[in-house]
Amino acid sequence: MKEQLEKIKEEAVKQIEASDALDRLNEIRVAYLGKKGELTSVLKGMKNVAPEERPKVGQMVNEARAMIEAKLEETKQILARRAREAQMKAEVIDVTLPAKKANVGHRHPNTIALEEMERIFTGMGYEVVEGPEIEYDEYNFTKLNIPEGHPAKDEQDTFYINKEIVLRTQTSPVQARTMEKGKLPIRMISPGRVFRSDEVDATHSPSFHQVEGLVIDKNITFADLKGTLAEFARELFGEETKVKFRPHHFPFTEPSAEMDVSCFKCGGKGCRFCKGTGWIEILGCGMVHPHVLEMCGIDPEGYTGFAFGVGLERIALLKYEIDDMRLLYENDIRFLKQF
Ligand code: DAH
Numbered sequence: 371m372k373e374q375l376e377k378i379k380e381e382a383v384k385q386i387e388a389s390d391a392l393d394r395l396n397e398i399r400v401a402y403l404g405k406k407g408e409l410t411s412v413l414k415g416m417k418n419v420a421p422e423e424r425p426k427v428g429q430m431v432n433e434a435r436a437m438i439e440a441k442l443e444e445t446k447q448i449l450a451r452r453a454r455e456a457q458m459k460a461e462v463i464d465v466t467l468p469a470k471k472a473n474v475g476h477r478h479p480n481t482i483a484l485e486e487m488e489r490i491f492t493g494m495g496y497e498v499v500e501g502p503e504i505e506y507d508e509y510n511f512t513k514l515n516i517p518e519g520h521p522a523k524d525e526q527d528t529f530y531i532n533k534e535i536v537l538r539t540q541t542s543p544v545q546a547r548t549m550e551k552g553k554l555p556i557r558m559i560s561p562g563r564v565f566r567s568d569e570v571d572a573t574h575s576p577s578f579h580q581v582e583g584l585v586i587d588k589n590i591t592f593a594d595l596k597g598t599l600a601e602f603a604r605e606l607f608g609e610e611t612k613v614k615f616r617p618h619h620f621p622f623t624e625p626s627a628e629m630d631v632s633c634f635k636c637g638g639k640g641c642r643f644c645k646g647t648g649w650i651e652i653l654g655c656g657m658v659h660p661h662v663l664e665m666c667g668i669d670p671e672g673y674t675g676f677a678f679g680v681g682l683e684r685i686a687l688l689k690y691e692i693d694d695m696r697l698l699y700e701n702d703i704r705f706l707k708q709f
Pocket of ligand 1: 582
């Protein structure tokens with residue numbers, strides 16, 4: 371009996387010392403001290419022990435139990451400490467390491483140019499309105515005096531969704547939408563994305579941005595158009611900027627013009643930037659065609675107005691002297707950060 375107990379103790383200690391996890395200690399506890407454990411089965415064998423020997427054997431079993439328990443407890447402490455140390459080591463923060471950089475983006479040149487334009491026009495009392503990028507052919511063309519078969523419809527190589535719906539080729543349809551609302555007078559600009567089936571190159575993209583402008587009130591004349599756009603040019607390109615209006619044709623304005631600004635690089639003397647002309651073309655404009663007013667529910671006898679359309683990318687490229695439009699669409703932070 372004594373030898374058996376010695377063997378059990380020895381084996382238990384060996385297993386305890388070899389265990390590397392708290393779970394394993396529990397298994398050992400059950401295997402030796404549990405109801406069906408080894409020590410319990412020794413106690414069950416007591417009936418074969420001579421009665422006078424029994425207290426002695428009982429004591430020995432108790433000692434073995436206490437010894438195994440103590441060993442279990444001791445090992446449990448060691449394992450727990452080891453686990454805590456490992457955890458602390460894993461969670462340690464090295465304050466001398468360089469911090470992770472939070473990369474902040476940068477406003478796009480288009481956005482900067484647009485915010486500047488919005489500032490100028492809201493300063494003159496204009497509202498900023500938006501229109502849909504997917505537009506009815508009727509608003510994109512018909513209501514702007516571009517009927518079926520009109521050559522201007524071919525010029526703007528359009529993406530058609532179906533016969534009636536197009537990706538708008540210009541922001542001008544927002545003019546019609548605003549006029550139709552019937553609230554007069556109107557002073558609005560409308561920035562947004564437009565689409566044309568153009569090949570990508572340094573000056574073209576199938577998707578770009580325009581800013582439309584529209585003023586409708588009583589007694590609006592071409593002088594209002596000139597004064598407003600000249601002031602806009604001075605605010606955008608500098609106080610010395612001069613403007614020049616060249617006759618042009620747009621179906622929805624009559625008369626129509628294109629506005630040039632004096633080259634802000636050479637002051638008008640002529641340089642590489644303005645191709646030696648001293649002038650840079652920046653927008654189309656004109657007096658809203660009476661027929662357009664009529665189609666949009668405004669009486670051309672009582673009201674007149676002017677409109678203009680600016681290419682946003684064109685302004686951004688000019689203002690920041692960027693020579694390839696494609697750079698605006700790559701969104702390379704190293705490029706964007708320069709503006
Ligand atoms: N929508 C014209 C275009 O995309 C630009 C334009 C010209 C807009 C004259 C206007 C305007 O409002 O009056 O080429």
